[in-house]
Amino acid sequence: MLSQHQSRKQVLVKLENLQIFLHPKLLILIEAAQLSPHRHVLEPWIKKLKLASKEAENVLASVESSKHETEEEVDSHSPYSELLNFKLPKDSSDKKNLMKSLENLEDIVNEAMTFVGLLNLPSSRNPKPTQFRETISSPSSKVIGRDKDRDDIVKLLREDITTGSSSYTCNSYSVIGIWGLGGSGKTTLAQYVCEYEKSLQEKYFNLVIWAYFSPDFDIYDSWKKIWGFVFKEACPDFIYLEEIQSKLEEQLRGKRILLVLDNAWYDKRVSVLNVQQLFIPLRSAKSGSKILVTTRI
Missing domain, CATH: 3.40.50.300 (P-loop containing nucleotide triphosphate hydrolases)
Structure with a gap:
């Protein structure tokens, strides 16, 4: 049985992962699948990904709503500083449902990523075209007067x-x-x-x-x-x-x-x-x- 502190930390880890990594990846996977020449066979997955994206948005919206209901002071250097004001549901069944939802979203994204390799879909980690030139730590020529x-x-x-x-x-x-x-x-x-x-x-x-x-x-x-x-x-x-x-x-x-x-x-x-x-x-x-x-x- 997890303590309240352990349970809270576990939820925060998964919420952070959802907010920073999983939800953006869901959106990119949907776009990639829709542009694929194999879209006709991916339609069931596109539908599933869209439902998962909606579920992710609902979870994150509940976090944002809960943050506004509390005035707690939080440590700004904590890895969860943007999430620490989130209040876990009091009802144990609601807590279980939240964890189940977060785990389900992780599973869906992991499964969807297998299609990226199989169908040559563009990955979420492919570089985007940009007018900005990435820099390196060494000067390209001798520096004078600095x-x-x-x-x-x-x-x-x-x-x-x-x-x-x-x-x-x-x-x-x-x-x-x-x-x-x-x-x-x-x-x-x-x-x-x-x-x-x-x-x-x-x-x-x-x-x-x-x-x-x-x-x-x-x-x-x-x-x-x-x-x-x-x-x-x-x-x-x-x-x-x-x-x-x-x-x-x-x-x-x-x-x-x-x-x-x-x-x-x-x-x-x-x-x-x-x-x-x-x-x-x-x-x-x-x-x-x-x-x-x-x-x-």
Whole structure:
């Protein structure tokens, strides 16, 4: 028999997975199936996926409704900070029905994904056409005339988080911003800083990670990229976000990290939940870790 705390955590894990991963995947699977040349044989599945999507929307709507009914103060750094105000149904049968619904949605998505491989449907993880160019951590050419700017940033990266001038701090890391007009050299400066940090014989940061923030930002894809920097290998496919999160936290524990987040556009759809979640694995990092963000003004 699960305790109330365990039961609540289990539901929150599944709700987070539904909100961030399963529901978007359902929508993309529906669109992919409808565009498939095999649509005539997929009609029963399309109908099932649409019903599942509607069920997912109803569950998430009930979460949103429940959040507005409580005034609880929550920990903003919790992986479930957007969901912690959700009140579990009091009736045990309602709790069971909620869990059953969440598990059913997981099963439907997992089954539907088998058709992606069998029928060559476009996967939800295929890159979308975009006018934005993803960046890397190394400058494309020799950087001239930016040494002072680089040194100023490097100095900020070494400031103590309790006395520094960073724009945001938590127990283990602080955030520093590079902002300016498009084409003003923000990315080049961040790349120059990364190149300098990686060239040091005595490393100040145990690990330098580069993450590009595209307009179609996806927390799962971003964590997979971070995984590559951390483990030096391709990230396996995980069903639950918490799996990759916990493994990253474990690997980063006690290490001083520099995470560079390039091209962080302000977008209400992703700015609060996804960016906060991107930082979650750094909670276990050594104090003095830094997040360097480039953004337009």
